[in-house]
Amino acid sequence: MIALLARDLRLAVRAGGGFGLGLSFFLIVVVLVPFGVGPETGLLSRIAPGVLWVAALLACLLSLDRIFALDYEDGSLDLLATSPLPLEGAAAVKALAHWLTTGLPLVLAAPVLALLMNLPWQGYAPLMLSLLLGTPALSVIGAFGAALTVGIKRGGLLLSLLVLPLYVPTLIFGADVARRGAEGQDFTTPLMMLAGISFGALALLPFASAAVLRVNLR
Amino acid sequence: MASLWEYANPLKFMRTTERILPAVSALAALCLVGGLVWGFFFTPDDFRQGSTVKIFYIHVPSAMMAVNIWVMMLVTSLVWIIRRHHVSALAARAAAPIGAVMTVIALFTGAVWGQPMWGTWWAWDPRLTSFLILFLFYLGYIALWAAIEDDDTAADLTSVLCLVGSVFALLSRYAVNFWNQGLHQGASLSLDKEENVADVFWYPALVCIAGFILLFVALVIVRTNTEIRARRMRALLARERGADA
Numbered sequence A: 001m002i003a004l005l006a007r008d009l010r011l012a013v014r015a016g017g018g019f020g021l022g023l024s025f026f027l028i029v030v031v032l033v034p035f036g037v038g039p040e041t042g043l044l045s046r047i048a049p050g051v052l053w054v055a056a057l058l059a060c061l062l063s064l065d066r067i068f069a070l071d072y073e074d075g076s077l078d079l080l081a082t083s084p085l086p087l088e089g090a091a092a093v094k095a096l097a098h099w100l101t102t103g104l105p106l107v108l109a110a111p112v113l114a115l116l117m118n119l120p121w122q123g124y125a126p127l128m129l130s131l132l133l134g135t136p137a138l139s140v141i142g143a144f145g146a147a148l149t150v151g152i153k154r155g156g157l158l159l160s161l162l163v164l165p166l167y168v169p170t171l172i173f174g175a176d177v178a179r180r181g182a183e184g185q186d187f188t189t190p191l192m193m194l195a196g197i198s199f200g201a202l203a204l205l206p207f208a209s210a211a212v213l214r215v216n217l218r
Numbered sequence B: 001m002a003s004l005w006e007y008a009n010p011l012k013f014m015r016t017t018e019r020i021l022p023a024v025s026a027l028a029a030l031c032l033v034g035g036l037v038w039g040f041f042f043t044p045d046d047f048r049q050g051s052t053v054k055i056f057y058i059h060v061p062s063a064m065m066a067v068n069i070w071v072m073m074l075v076t077s078l079v080w081i082i083r084r085h086h087v088s089a090l091a092a093r094a095a096a097p098i099g100a101v102m103t104v105i106a107l108f109t110g111a112v113w114g115q116p117m118w119g120t121w122w123a124w125d126p127r128l129t130s131f132l133i134l135f136l137f138y139l140g141y142i143a144l145w146a147a148i149e150d151d152d153t154a155a156d157l158t159s160v161l162c163l164v165g166s167v168f169a170l171l172s173r174y175a176v177n178f179w180n181q182g183l184h185q186g187a188s189l190s191l192d193k194e195e196n197v198a199d200v201f202w203y204p205a206l207v208c209i210a211g212f213i214l215l216f217v218a219l220v221i222v223r224t225n226t227e228i229r230a231r232r233m234r235a236l237l238a239r240e241r242g243a244d245a
Helices: A002-014 A018-037 A041-062 A069-073 A076-082 A087-116 A121-148 A156-182 A188-217 B004-008 B010-041 B051-083 B086-118 B126-147 B151-179 B199-244
Strands: none
Touching: A002 A087, A018 A041, A018 A087, A041 A087, A041 A121, A041 A156, A069 A076, A076 A087, A076 A188, A087 A121, A087 A188, A121 A156, A121 A188, A121 B151, A156 A188, A156 B126, A156 B151, A188 B151, B004 B010, B004 B086, B010 B051, B010 B086, B010 B199, B051 B086, B051 B126, B051 B151, B051 B199, B086 B126, B086 B151, B086 B199, B126 B151
């Protein structure tokens, strides 16, 4: 499992594109928003938590199809399926690798972008906390979507259509934690719900991903 | 011994459904026409909402169907995953576009009703929002069916999507409730509540609901049987091509 994780991480870093791409996309979306809504700082700081969450979600979406597609094409996914490591474990590790290369950088970059969006200072910790808890859910849900569409040529658009509705609960609770934090309110309830969704998805979705991968490899 | 599983045999399924199809269609037409005419012309206007209340007879049944069709797809998907009956998978496939259309009808009639009542076509109200999300789920499901060529693979993948989607649709429902308190009234029809819609509105609404359910059953039968025939035709063509070669 660790070998698989290390391999995926190395591939992501060395193959270029995938690693920095999500992060740059995150930056671009956040930079575009003020152009769209105007530079008024009051408005920006009010919408900052939501914009950062939506931008992080889109950036996450961008690199999803790389989770399984390359391995499917060159046949290494077949090898993984026949290896002693259960496919459920492989699916979980792949999602983890995706999170380490996409989700974690997003979390770390969020404060810098929050500065651009003029987020109130008390909002930083809740924003990071919510992204830290929420992005793993985005990765495992996305891995499920990627597993569903792995056999389809040019499945990228379909992947977004399938995955985005599944992201709704995570987005709602995640953005709500960040918003309440920025407004100085108590954010325990949405934080609990977000954690529940994340851990639930982490525990259950690798099984669904493995099931659809088996169908696709048949 | 008549067991429900006998209908997993496509031949048996088609024979039976084709025998009941005319009756179901006729009853659906009767209920829909009867219920709507009754509702539109023979019920009094609401004392506050005036005649706009009559869109209720389309809005409520279509909204009920939109949710229940997803549940039906969930059940048939489970049957497919567990017992591998092709008819079941095909019925789920046949139901999805109908469900999507029901969702659109519910949203559209809701907008038309909301305009005079709430003064807006659309509000980010929990019920409206969860219906929009449900519509997206239907779209994804239909798109996945359309994208995969191999029938069994498509049936497997869409079934798993339906299961996972159901969990997330339910989560979204509660998340959306949490996210915004709405304008929409609570359920106006229920069996266990004391206060309900007055009987004058209640009976035509029941007839309309029955009409929508029958219409759905008739459409699913037609669409499932069409799909079974299309598959047979493909199989025959493939066999013929094989014989020629």
